[in-house]
Amino acid sequence: MIKMSQAYKTQLPNGLTVLVKEAHAAPVASFWVWYRVGSRNEYTGITGISHWVEHMLFKGTPTFSKGAAEKAIAREGGMFNGMTAYDFTTYFATLPANRIGLALRIEADRMVNSVLALDEVTAERNVIISERQGSENDPDFLLNEELMAAAFRVHPYGTDTIGHMCDLETMTCEQLYAHYRTYYAPHNALAVAVGDFDGDEMLRLIEQHFGSIPNDLDIPAVNAVEPPQRGERQVFVEGEGNVAYLQMVFRTPPVHDPDFFALTALDAALTGASGLTFFGGGLTNKSSRLYRTLVASGLATAISGSLIPTVDPFVYNLSAVVRTGHTPAEVLEALDAELSRLATEPVTQEELTKAIKHAKAQFVYSSESVTGQALWLGYSEIFADYSWFEDYITNLSAVTVEDVQRAAQKYLKRSNRTVGWYMPENGA
Amino acid sequence: MSIPGPEDITRRELPNGIVVLVRENHSSPSVVVSGYLRVGAYDERPEQAGLAAFTASALMRGTANYPFEKIYAELESVGAGVGVSGGTHTTGFGTKSLVEDLPLVLDILTDVLRHPTFPGDEIEKLRGELLTDLEERAHDTRRMAGLAFYELAYPPTHPYAHSLVGYTETVSELSRDHLAEFYAGGYGPRGMVIVVVGAVDTATALAQIEGAFGDWEGRQYDRDPLPDVSRITEMRERTVTIPGKTQTDIVLGYPGPPRTAPDFLDAFVCNTVLGVFGLMGRLGENVREAQGLAYYSYSRVAGGPGPGPWRVIAGVNPANVERAMVSIRAEIRRICEEPVSEAELADNKAFITGSLPLQLETKDGVARAILNMERYALGLDYLHRYASLINEITAERVQAAARRWLDPDAYALAIAGPPAEG
Numbered sequence: 001m002i003k004m005s006q007a008y009k010t011q012l013p014n015g016l017t018v019l020v021k022e023a024h025a026a027p028v029a030s031f032w033v034w035y036r037v038g039s040r041n042e043y044t045g046i047t048g049i050s051h052w053v054e055h056m057l058f059k060g061t062p063t064f065s066k067g068a069a070e071k072a073i074a075r076e077g078g079m080f081n082g083m084t085a086y087d088f089t090t091y092f093a094t095l096p097a098n099r100i101g102l103a104l105r106i107e108a109d110r111m112v113n114s115v116l117a118l119d120e121v122t123a124e125r126n127v128i129i130s131e132r133q134g135s136e137n138d139p140d141f142l143l144n145e146e147l148m149a150a151a152f153r154v155h156p157y158g159t160d161t162i163g164h165m166c167d168l169e170t171m172t173c174e175q176l177y178a179h180y181r182t183y184y185a186p187h188n189a190l191a192v193a194v195g196d197f198d199g200d201e202m203l204r205l206i207e208q209h210f211g212s213i214p215n216d217l218d219i220p221a222v223n224a225v226e227p228p229q230r231g232e233r234q235v236f237v238e239g240e241g242n243v244a245y246l247q248m249v250f251r252t253p254p255v256h257d258p259d260f261f262a263l264t265a266l267d268a269a270l271t272g273a274s275g276l277t278f279f280g281g282g283l284t285n286k287s288s289r290l291y292r293t294l295v296a297s298g299l300a301t302a303i304s305g306s307l308i309p310t311v312d313p314f315v316y317n318l319s320a321v322v323r324t325g326h327t328p329a330e331v332l333e334a335l336d337a338e339l340s341r342l343a344t345e346p347v348t349q350e351e352l353t354k355a356i357k358h359a360k361a362q363f364v365y366s367s368e369s370v371t372g373q374a375l376w377l378g379y380s381e382i383f384a385d386y387s388w389f390e391d392y393i394t395n396l397s398a399v400t401v402e403d404v405q406r407a408a409q410k411y412l413k414r415s416n417r418t419v420g421w422y423m424p425e426n427g428a
Numbered sequence: 429m430s431i432p433g434p435e436d437i438t439r440r441e442l443p444n445g446i447v448v449l450v451r452e453n454h455s456s457p458s459v460v461v462s463g464y465l466r467v468g469a470y471d472e473r474p475e476q477a478g479l480a481a482f483t484a485s486a487l488m489r490g491t492a493n494y495p496f497e498k499i500y501a502e503l504e505s506v507g508a509g510v511g512v513s514g515g516t517h518t519t520g521f522g523t524k525s526l527v528e529d530l531p532l533v534l535d536i537l538t539d540v541l542r543h544p545t546f547p548g549d550e551i552e553k554l555r556g557e558l559l560t561d562l563e564e565r566a567h568d569t570r571r572m573a574g575l576a577f578y579e580l581a582y583p584p585t586h587p588y589a590h591s592l593v594g595y596t597e598t599v600s601e602l603s604r605d606h607l608a609e610f611y612a613g614g615y616g617p618r619g620m621v622i623v624v625v626g627a628v629d630t631a632t633a634l635a636q637i638e639g640a641f642g643d644w645e646g647r648q649y650d651r652d653p654l655p656d657v658s659r660i661t662e663m664r665e666r667t668v669t670i671p672g673k674t675q676t677d678i679v680l681g682y683p684g685p686p687r688t689a690p691d692f693l694d695a696f697v698c699n700t701v702l703g704v705f706g707l708m709g710r711l712g713e714n715v716r717e718a719q720g721l722a723y724y725s726y727s728r729v730a731g732g733p734g735p736g737p738w739r740v741i742a743g744v745n746p747a748n749v750e751r752a753m754v755s756i757r758a759e760i761r762r763i764c765e766e767p768v769s770e771a772e773l774a775d776n777k778a779f780i781t782g783s784l785p786l787q788l789e790t791k792d793g794v795a796r797a798i799l800n801m802e803r804y805a806l807g808l809d810y811l812h813r814y815a816s817l818i819n820e821i822t823a824e825r826v827q828a829a830a831r832r833w834l835d836p837d838a839y840a841l842a843i844a845g846p847p848a849e850g
């Protein structure tokens with residue numbers, strides 16, 4: 001008997017990493033399979049392929065014909081979805097706990113048996129293009145896409161997960177199938193279960209469904225390394241609309257670097273603590289430094305910051321919506337003044353304490369949802385180790401005022417950033 | 429964890445009219461407060477569209493004991509949240525915090541609802557944020573299609589015909605005094621409901637709520653009944669052109685059943701078949717899966733205290749609008765003219781009843797469910813009866829609801845996107 005009120009990690013002989021955690025607050029359970037493949041594994045010609053393959057994994061296998069899996073999950077009252085990001089593709093179902101076995105059957109099956117039929121690929125091409133066109137309607141997307149392309153000129157993080165339109169128009173069924181066969185294998189995957197079940201029984205079920213899947217494929221390595229940035233970069237995007245946006249990204253260290261937590265604390269002081277969730281936390285940031293400088297002053301109507309943990313070094317992102325009647329230049333000037341102020345008015349112990357208390361509250365809230373817990377356990381295992389999530393508060397608590405000051409000086413400098421301007425054609 | 433019901437929900441009516449409902453949940457040391465006041469856009473004049481929502485947002489901009497900065501400094505230093513949001517019939521509020529911080533968040537909530545000061549400089553900042561948001565809306569195909577739909581589907585005198593957040597010209601004209609007057613005339617305890625769910629014992633929660641609001645004597649607006657909304661008998665169509673966009677958004681729909689309509693659950697099951705089940709129901713299967721015309725194509729029946737809309741929503745390539753419309757109308761025609769098969773009906777019912785545990789997983793979810801039971805007088809045993817209420821719905825009832833509320837040949841259709849080519 002292993003106690004699994006904390007997460008328990010093991011590996012099957014075929015290389016599948018398994019994380020199991022019991023949670024008995026509600027009669028529900030969540031099961032996820034994560035693959036270490038995403039837009040990080042792509043290059044020009046096949047950008048967007050991981051996301052497209054994710055769509056294709058909902059198109060059926062010989063066992064579950066097209067639509068059968070989501071219908072089966074829905075019949076049990078469950079929730080069923082997939083998502084693709086830079087570093088991963090993941091599939092999940094959350095169900096009444098006594099039905100969770102269905103999710104294991106579906107995921108084990110489609111790890112190897114998805115069909116990717118030509119007619120389905122053809123129909124899905126239009127859906128994917130439509131998804132991209134919907135994003136293009138949004139100035140934020142247009143700006144972010146150009147900005148990231150300028151911030152990364154070598155590493156695939158410079159391309160959005162949706163992919164380039166020309167690749168979406170030309171990729172073939174054979175390319176999609178090859179991508180699927182290359183990366184979907186137990187030794188490139190992670191199974192996570194959190195919920196109201198017996199942990200030993202869940203482990204046995206996972207072994208039963210996934211244990212015999214072969215692992216005979218070599219997984220190609222990603223060798224891209226973004227060269228050092230030598231000076232500030234700027235990008236200007238012109239587009240329709242009446243509102244201007246300003247965004248900037250600073251290159252940041254890998255997630256294993258101790259400076260990462262110092263930057264997390266810095267972000268909390270600048271733009272408010274993050275919500276520890278993909279699904280939005282509804283948190284306010286009105287006592288943060290940049291809110292006071294940009295929004296309370298009337299220059300902008302919103303400011304947000306994000307520091308996403310990733311496998312390879314990424315960026316710290318600041319985004320502002322420029323208030324009508326003001327310009328991105330005014331926002332940039334005020335933002336620069338505030339960042340310079342960090343040198344003379346370092347982040348205080350009080351601001352650190354606030355960030356830690358905030359994180360503690362977030363952990364309590366997130367413990368209510370098995371879906372949220374499974375997401376964070378799996379996600380942190382992708383870029384580090386699941387203990388990254390469990391040790392989050394400890395690591396954040398260890399950050400000192402000096403650590404934050406050093407990180408601010410090292411990373412939040414102009415030569416390390418790319419600035420993006422969205423200039424509306426109808427703007428004031 | 430059992431399904432919430434009369435045996436573990438405590439309901440108390442305070443002398444000033446406030447209804448308090450408490451359900452303990454000690455699974456984690458947090459607590460959620462959720463509720464509403466009987467004031468909203470219903471009580472504003474059309475030429476002041478946006479007043480109720482502006483007022484609700486302004487409450488958080490400063491109170492007798494908490495200037496704006498202090499409200500957020502206190503909340504954000506403990507990872508807690510308090511929010512107020514103006515709706516059409518009601519103004520909603522909520523808090524989320526660790527249980528140790530409940531006294532603080534209740535103190536702030538009380539001051540926000542009872543003693544707002546509407547500081548002039550903060551009101552101007554807020555106005556700037558609202559006006560910028562309205563500029564963004566003017567270039568957002570989804571929001572503009574939604575706005576045009578409401579204007580088409582409801583008569584001009586109906587509160588639903590006007591934007592909740594208003595228009596540039598109305599929001600520009602609303603003064604600090606308008607907000608203060610609107611507040612004074614209609615914020616009060618009668619019709620107010622407060623739900624507390626979390627790691628707090630019932631007696632303590634009741635005492636805290638009574639201490640905070642028990643002596644409140646606010647006013648209330650008299651309300652005329654909602655104007656009649658007749659069934660749409662012709663095609664009403666409006667196109668909003670937004671140059672430079674790559675996708676067109678479509679909203680097609682009808683005034684729908686209120687939550688309290690006898691056939692609301694029939695309509696709810698019908699809508700699940702049409703545009704929810706699995707990957708967006710029949711609409712998703714036809715428009716997205718079979719034809720690849722859209723990334724999203726689904727439907728929602730709003731319910732609510734009045735005839736909230738029943739809508740189909742889709743985002744398509746501008747060249748595919750006609751084809752998507754043909755498919756959407758075909759699905760509406762099919763659900764009106766053909767009874768749903770027993771197998772499909774059984775699947776949909778299983779989904780609706782089976783997903784209850786997921787909806788009740790979090791404290792927010794439980795609070796939402798209790799609030800709905802109170803708001804629509806469903807009875808505190810409603811969740812216990814829910815499965816049987818759903819399971820007794822027949823294919824005939826589903827079809828009757830479709831025929832009563834939907835029509836493939838008469839609807840309001842709003843389209844927002846780039847100009848047609850050629």
